[in-house]
């Protein structure tokens with residue numbers, strides 16, 4: 001590819017990367033990230049807080065050897081499907097197998113547990129069936145192909161699940177918002193009313209078109225970043241949950257997406273639920289990241305990855321401040337650049353506050 005066509009494709013990266021409705025996804029700003037990262041010299045990269053894998057996808061597209069990491073099992077499946085996977089796709093017969101009753105004795109855990117919480121009864125029944133069919137892909141495949149087919153199916157299922165949720169989250173028991181016949185200023189009723197199979201096929205097909213090999217051995221892992229090894233990556237990209245003004249603690253992704261975690265760990269879901277909560281979320285165990293102060297975490301990670309180029313995505317205003325993060329990074333890096341661009345999150349338009357997406361690069 002010549003320089004001109006690379007630039008043209010780069011400006012289109014937000015559309016090239018798989019679509020998602022995940023909080024904090026960097027998909028929309030991939031062209032800006034590319035502009036800021038393209039001149040750095042690196043071959044191997046760790047995306048430490050990988051989320052939807054949108055930034056890993058950018059690195060993969062740039063021809064780097066990528067290690068995607070996220071603490072959530074559901075995001076790990078996305079990492080396998082999009083980053084580790086080079087060529088496996090769900091074909092028509094897989095999709096038929098996944099979306100049809102195949103004569104198994106299907107479980108009914110979602111129907112029994114989540115009635116009137118997130119989805120309609122018929123949708124819960126469908127979710128029980130498809131979750132089981134994903135496990136039963138083992139009747140058709142094994143080994144690495146099974147791992148990747150399952151990951152592709154989970155990814156498509158999760159995107160469909162997010163689309164059909166008010167705010168695209170599982171933080172509250174609020175199915176009533178979907179059912180009420182009122183004029184709304186939020187949400188996408190048309191998508192809520194689109195049936196699950198249609199959305200599933202849409203996402204599965206969409207992903208098939210975006211699957212590619214960059215000739216590298218890319219990997220997905222699922223670890224608390226505080227516990228990963230330092231494998232001598234040339235570059236480490238950190239996009240951690242951050243604390244916005246007027247918030248006491250960083251965004252808790254586990255609580256926002258617990259339902260998807262449950263689907264991946266279906267057999268153990270019941271034992272992991274906090275039955276005292278209206279929304280039947282999972283019992284929460286604090287991660288290492290949550291046990292310490294944000295400053296302590298940054299200091300620990302900067303020290304651990306001091307031999308790599310360190311790139312931090314952060315929001316301004318946030319806690320700790322950009323100034324503070326820069327100061328911590330200066331203890332390990334001699335050359336630091338800070339770039340920012342306006343980024344008003346959709347749900348923040350109301351209060352008119354100006355927010356910035358900030359990129360801190362330490363070399």
Ligand SMILES: C[S@@+](CC[C@H](N)C(=O)[O-])C[C@H]1O[C@@H](n2cnc3c(N)ncnc32)[C@H](O)[C@@H]1O
Nearest residue numbers: 024025026049050051052071224225239253289
């Ligand atoms: C801001 S999001 C990252 C978004 C990502 N860059 C993207 O474009 O989708 C932060 C991610 O960090 C993950 N996370 C939170 N604590 C973590 C930890 N201790 N170790 C690894 N990942 C963690 C969350 O699950 C979440 O997906």
